[in-house]
Amino acid sequence: MAIRTQTIGERVRRxxxxxxxxxxxxxxxxxxxxxxxxxxLARSPYPHARLLSIETDEAAAAPGVVGVFTAxxxxxxxxxxxxVGSSPDSGGFRELHLPPHFPLAEDKAxxxxxPVAAVVARTAAEAADAAELVFVDYEDLPGAGDSRAxxxxxxxxxxxxxxxxRAFVWDLHPDGAPPAQPGEVEVSLDFRIQRLIxxxxxxxxxxxxxxGDRVTMWTSTQSAHRTRSSxxxxxxxxxxxxxxxxxxxxxxxxAKANLYPEEILVPWLALRLGRPVRWSATRTEDFQTTSHGxxxxxxxGVAADRDGRVRHCDLDLLYDSGASYSRPGPTTPSLTGAMxxxxxxxxxxxxxxxxxxxxxxxxxxxxxxxxxEATYLIERMLDVLAGRLGLDPAEIRRRNFIPKDRxxxxxxxxxxxxxxxxxxxxxxxxxxxxxxxxxxEQARRRxxxxxPLGIGLASYVEICGFGPWEAGGVTxxxxxxxxxxxxxxxxxxxxxxxxxxxxxxxxxVDPERITVLTGDTDECPRGIGTFGSRSAPVGGSAIxxxxxxxxxxxxxxxxxxxxxxxxxxxxxxxxxxxxxxxxRGVGWEAVAAFAYSGDxxxxxxxxxxxxxxxxxxxSTFPFGxxxxxVEIDPETGAVGIVRYISVDDCGRxxxxxxxxxxxxxxxxxxxxxxxxxxxxxxxxxxxxxASLLExxxxxAGMLPxxxxxxxxxxxxINPLGVKGIGEAATIGSTPAVANAxxxxxxxxxxxxxxxxxxxxxxxxxxxTGGPGxxxxxx
Amino acid sequence: MNHSVQITVxxxxxxxxxEPRMLLCHLLRDSMxxxxxxxxxxxxxxGSCTVMLDGKAVKSCTVLAVxxxxxxxxxxxxxxxxxxxxxxxxxxxxNHGLQCxxxxxxxxxTAVEILNRxxxxxxxxxxxxxxxxxxxxxxxxxxxxxxxxxxxxASD
Numbered sequence: 001m002a003i004r005t006q007t008i009g010e011r012v013r014r015x016x017x018x019x020x021x022x023x024x025x026x027x028x029x030x031x032x033x034x035x036x037x038x039x040x041l042a043r044s045p046y047p048h049a050r051l052l053s054i055e056t057d058e059a060a061a062a063p064g065v066v067g068v069f070t071a072x073x074x075x076x077x078x079x080x081x082x083x084v085g086s087s088p089d090s091g092g093f094r095e096l097h098l099p100p101h102f103p104l105a106e107d108k109a110x111x112x113x114x115p116v117a118a119v120v121a122r123t124a125a126e127a128a129d130a131a132e133l134v135f136v137d138y139e140d141l142p143g144a145g146d147s148r149a150x151x152x153x154x155x156x157x158x159x160x161x162x163x164x165x166r167a168f169v170w171d172l173h174p175d176g177a178p179p180a181q182p183g184e185v186e187v188s189l190d191f192r193i194q195r196l197i198x199x200x201x202x203x204x205x206x207x208x209x210x211x212g213d214r215v216t217m218w219t220s221t222q223s224a225h226r227t228r229s230s231x232x233x234x235x236x237x238x239x240x241x242x243x244x245x246x247x248x249x250x251x252x253x254x255a256k257a258n259l260y261p262e263e264i265l266v267p268w269l270a271l272r273l274g275r276p277v278r279w280s281a282t283r284t285e286d287f288q289t290t291s292h293g294x295x296x297x298x299x300x301g302v303a304a305d306r307d308g309r310v311r312h313c314d315l316d317l318l319y320d321s322g323a324s325y326s327r328p329g330p331t332t333p334s335l336t337g338a339m340x341x342x343x344x345x346x347x348x349x350x351x352x353x354x355x356x357x358x359x360x361x362x363x364x365x366x367x368x369x370x371x372x373e374a375t376y377l378i379e380r381m382l383d384v385l386a387g388r389l390g391l392d393p394a395e396i397r398r399r400n401f402i403p404k405d406r407x408x409x410x411x412x413x414x415x416x417x418x419x420x421x422x423x424x425x426x427x428x429x430x431x432x433x434x435x436x437x438x439x440x441e442q443a444r445r446r447x448x449x450x451x452p453l454g455i456g457l458a459s460y461v462e463i464c465g466f467g468p469w470e471a472g473g474v475t476x477x478x479x480x481x482x483x484x485x486x487x488x489x490x491x492x493x494x495x496x497x498x499x500x501x502x503x504x505x506x507x508x509v510d511p512e513r514i515t516v517l518t519g520d521t522d523e524c525p526r527g528i529g530t531f532g533s534r535s536a537p538v539g540g541s542a543i544x545x546x547x548x549x550x551x552x553x554x555x556x557x558x559x560x561x562x563x564x565x566x567x568x569x570x571x572x573x574x575x576x577x578x579x580x581x582x583x584r585g586v587g588w589e590a591v592a593a594f595a596y597s598g599d600x601x602x603x604x605x606x607x608x609x610x611x612x613x614x615x616x617x618x619s620t621f622p623f624g625x626x627x628x629x630v631e632i633d634p635e636t637g638a639v640g641i642v643r644y645i646s647v648d649d650c651g652r653x654x655x656x657x658x659x660x661x662x663x664x665x666x667x668x669x670x671x672x673x674x675x676x677x678x679x680x681x682x683x684x685x686x687x688x689x690a691s692l693l694e695x696x697x698x699x700a701g702m703l704p705x706x707x708x709x710x711x712x713x714x715x716x717i718n719p720l721g722v723k724g725i726g727e728a729a730t731i732g733s734t735p736a737v738a739n740a741x742x743x744x745x746x747x748x749x750x751x752x753x754x755x756x757x758x759x760x761x762x763x764x765x766x767x768t769g770g771p772g773x774x775x776x777x778x
Numbered sequence: 779m780n781h782s783v784q785i786t787v788x789x790x791x792x793x794x795x796x797e798p799r800m801l802l803c804h805l806l807r808d809s810m811x812x813x814x815x816x817x818x819x820x821x822x823x824x825g826s827c828t829v830m831l832d833g834k835a836v837k838s839c840t841v842l843a844v845x846x847x848x849x850x851x852x853x854x855x856x857x858x859x860x861x862x863x864x865x866x867x868x869x870x871x872x873n874h875g876l877q878c879x880x881x882x883x884x885x886x887x888t889a890v891e892i893l894n895r896x897x898x899x900x901x902x903x904x905x906x907x908x909x910x911x912x913x914x915x916x917x918x919x920x921x922x923x924x925x926x927x928x929x930x931x932a933s934d
Contacts, residue, residue: 013871013872013874014871014874016879017870017871017879018863020876020882021854021863021867021870021871021883022814022854022857022863022867023812023813023814023815023853023855023883024814024855025814025879026813027813027816027880029813029817030813032811124808125797125799125800199914200878200880200914201816201818201824201878201880201881201913201914201915202880203818203819248878248879249878250816250818250878250879250880251877251878251880251914251915253914280817282819282820283818283819283820283821283824284820491878492877492878492879492915493877494877657874658874660874661874661877661915661920664917664918664919664920665915665916665917666917667917668914668916668917668918691819691820691821692821692912693821697912697914699908699909699911699918700904700905700906700908700911700913700918700921700922701905701908701909703917703918705901705919706917706919
C-alpha cells in the first residue's frame with residue numbers, strides 16, 4: 001500500500017483552514033475561561049503630561065468592579081522595568097538610551113493611550129464604564145508629534161536623562177568613514193517616509209488564568225517564548241511557573257513581536273485576584289498603543305558617473321523612536337543603513353542615523369523593517385538619476401547590478417549576500433510586463449493624449465533569516481505518528497502546513513499522522529518566534545535536519561528488526577528495507593513499536609527524537625524585481641494600477657500556494673504605503689488617524705490583480721535552500737508604484753513626491769509642477 | 779432595565795435577558811459562545827463580525843441585540859447547515875482565500891450575500907461587494923478568486 005505523503009515544493013491546501021473557515025478556531029479573545037474578569041485601562045488622553053494625582057474611589061465603587069490598580073500598587077511588586085530581552089545586534093550605535101518604563105505610568109504619561117490605571121470588573125462593559133470614572137489630575141506638558149519637533153530647540157524632554165530627546169546615534173563607520181568616492185554627477189534629495197500602522201485585523205488581546213502555582217497566559221503574539229521570558233523577568237517569577245500560549249493569532253506584521261504593558265498586567269491581575277482575567281484592545285486602543293512603523297526624515301545623495309554607474313551614496317536619517325522601546329533599542333535604522341546599496345555594486349557608502357523620542361506610539365519593526373526604507377530610497381534615487389542622465393530606468397539598473405558570478409558578495413556595508421541573479425529577475429519582469437510595449441503606449445499617449453501612463457521598476461534585495469537559532473524538534477511516537485515541536489509562532493503564514501510537508505517529505509509519513517505544535521511554551525521546549533522572514537529558513541531548516549536525523553537513527557532499529565547491517569538498510573516512501581529486497585521491509589509503526597518495547601536495546605526510543613536547534617551561519621538575501629504600470633486620472637489625481645508584475649526569488653519554495661499568498665499580502669501593504677496609508681499625529685502628539693475611519697487600510701476595490709513570477713536561486717546557507725518570503729513583496733512594491741507615478745508625472749515637471757501619493761498630492765503636483773526640480777520632457 | 783430577546787441562531791431558538799446597549803455581536807460571542815464571529819474594530823469598518831440576519835448580511839456590531847428580537851441569525855458556525863463545509867467555505871479553503879483567518883468568517887458571509895444577489899457576479903462586482911470587509915493578509919487576490927470560484931461564472 002502506497003503511503004500518501006506530501007513533499008517539499010508541493011502546492012498543498014492548508015491544514016489550518018477547516019477550523020478557520022468554520023469559526024471553530026480560537027483566538028485569544030475566544031478562549032473559554034469560566035468566571036473570567038475583564039480588564040479595562042484608564043489611559044492618558046494627553047500626549048505628554050505629568051500625573052499629579054489619581055483618584056480611583058468612584059471607579060472602585062462602580063457596579064461590577066472588583067479592583068482598581070495604579071502604578072503604586074503594581075510597580076513595587078515588579079522585578080524590573082521595560083525594555084527587556086536580548087539586545088539586538090546593534091553595532092555602530094552610541095549614546096543609545098534605553099529609558100526604563102513600566103506597564104502603568106507612574107509620574108508621567110508620554111503618549112496618548114499610556115495606561116494609567118487598571119480597572120477589573122465582572123464584564124467588559126462594566127470595566128470600560130468604570131475606567132471612565134478614574135479621575136486623573138494631569139499637568140499638560142508640551143508634546144512632540146514627530147522626530148523633528150522632538151529634536152528642535154527647547155522641546156520638552158520625554159526623559160530627563162535624554163538631552164534634546166536624542167535617542168541614539170548610529171554610524172555605519174563608527175570609527176570614521178573612509179573618504180567618499182567621487183562621481184561626475186551628484187544628486188541629493190530629501191525624503192519623508194510616512195508613519196504606518198501595521199493594522200493586524202485581530203487587535204491585541206491577553207488572557208490569563210492561575211493553575212495551581214502556575215500561570216497560563218494566552219496572548220496575541222508573534223513570539224510565545226520571548227513573551228514568557230520577558231513577562232517572567234518583569235513579574236519576578238520563575239519562567240517554569242509561566243506558560244505562554246499564542247493560540248490562533250490574527251496577523252502581526254511585526255507589531256506583535258514586541259512586548260506590551262497588558263501582557264504584564266493581565267497575568268499580574270490573575271495572580272493577584274486568583275481569578276482568570278482578560279483584555280481585548282478596541283481598534284482605537286490598538287492603533288494608539290501597538291507599535292507603528294517606518295517614519296523617517298531622510299537626506300539621501302548619490303555620486304555617479306555620466307554612464308549611470310553609482311560610485312558613492314550617503315544616507316542621513318532621523319528615526320522616530322516613539323515614546324519608548326519594549327526591547328533594548330531600535331533595529332530598523334541600522335538595517336536601513338546596511339541595506340542602502342540594494343542589489344547594486346556601490347563600493348562607497350556613508351550612513352548616519354539619529355533617533356528621537358517623541359510623544360507617539362512605539363515605532364518598531366513593521367513588515368520589512370528597515371529594508372523597505374532602504375529599497376525605496378535607492379530605487380527612487382536611481383530613477384531620479386536616470387531621468388537626469390537621460391537613461392532608461394531598466395538600463396541604469398543593469399549597469400549597477402552586482403553580477404551573478406560575484407556571489408557570495410561582501411557589500412560596502414559589511415554584509416555578505418549569499419546568492420543572487422538580479423538581472424534575471426529584472427529581465428523576467430520586463431518580459432512579463434511587456435516593458436517595450438508599455439513604453440510605446442506611453443510615448444503614444446504623450447503625443448496623442450490620454451490618461452498619463454507611468455511605468456515603474458524596482459529591483460530589491462533584502463536581508464532575512466535572522467538567527468541566532470530556532471527550534472524544531474521531531475519525534476516519532478510509539479504508534480508511528482510524528483510530532484513536530486517548532487519554536488516559530490505563526491499568525492497566518494501556514495506553518496502547520498509547511499512544517500508538515502517538510503516532515504512528511506523527510507520521513508515518508510502520511511500528513512494525517514503528523515502533528516505540528518507551535519506557540520506554546522509547555523508543548524514546545526524552546527523557541528524564538530516568527531518575524532523578519534525567519535521561520536522557513538531557520539525554523540524550517542531545524543525541522544528538516546531533525547527529521548533527517550530521526551530517519552537516519554531509525555535505520556539502526558530497522559536493521560535490528562530486519563536482522564541486517566545498518567549500512568544495508570535502504571529507506572524509501574516511509575519504509576526501511578534491506579538493499580536488494582524491497583519486499584523485506586518495515587514501516588514507522590513497526591520501528592516505533594519495537595523502539596518503545598521491552599525488546600529494544602537501551603536508548604532505542606530516544607533514537608526516534610531529534611531536537612537540535614538550527615543555527616544559520618549567516619543571513620539570507622531574497623531578491624526580485626517589480627514592475628508597476630499606473631494611470632492617473634487628470635481630473636482627480638487618483639492613481640490606478642493597470643498592471644502589477646512581481647518577480648520574487650526566495651530560493652527553494654516549500655509550498656507555492658503559501659509563498660504566493662505571502663507575496664499577495666506583501667504587495668497590498670507595499671502598494672498601500674505608496675498610495676494610501678498615512679498615520680498622522682498633530683504637532684503635539686495626538687493621533688488623528690486613530691480608527692479605520694481615518695487610517696486607510698485598503699479594501700478589495702482599491703487594489704489591482706497581481707501577476708506573479710518567480711526565479712529560483714537557492715541559498716547555500718541552509719539545508720532547505722530557502723530564503724524568506726514574508727516581507728519581500730512589501731519591500732519591492734512601494735518603490736515600484738512610486739516610480740510609476742513619478743514616471744507618469746514627468747511631463748508635468750515633477751521629479752519627486754513623498755508617499756503616500758494620494759489623489760490630492762498628485763493632483764496638486766500636476767497643477768504646479770510640484771516639489772522637485774525635474775524638467776518637463778522635451 | 780434589561781430586555782428579553784427571543785432569537786433563532788443557526789436554527790436554534792433561545793431567549794436572553796440583555797442590556798439595552800448590548801450589540802448583537804456581543805450577544806453571539808459572550809452569551810452564546812459563538813466566537814467565530816470576530817470583532818476587529820469599533821467603528822463598523824472592518825466587517826469581521828458580519829452575520830446573516832433574516833437572510834441578509836449585516837455587520838453584527840451595527841445591530842443592537844434587542845433589534846434582533848424575533849429574528850433568525852446565521853453565523854459562520856451555522857453556515858454549512860450541518861457537518862461539512864458550505865460551498866463558499868470550501869472555495870476559500872481550495873483557493874487559499876485566508877491567512878490569519880480573523881476576517882474570514884465575515885468575509886465568507888459577505889461573499890455568500892454577493893452571490894445570493896448575483897450568482898454570476900463579475901470580479902469587479904465582487905471587489906465592490908467586498909468593500910465593507912477588510913483583510914490585511916491576503917491582498918484580496920485569493921479572496922476574490924475564491925468568490926469567483928464559488929459563483930456560477932466558474933462553471934461557464
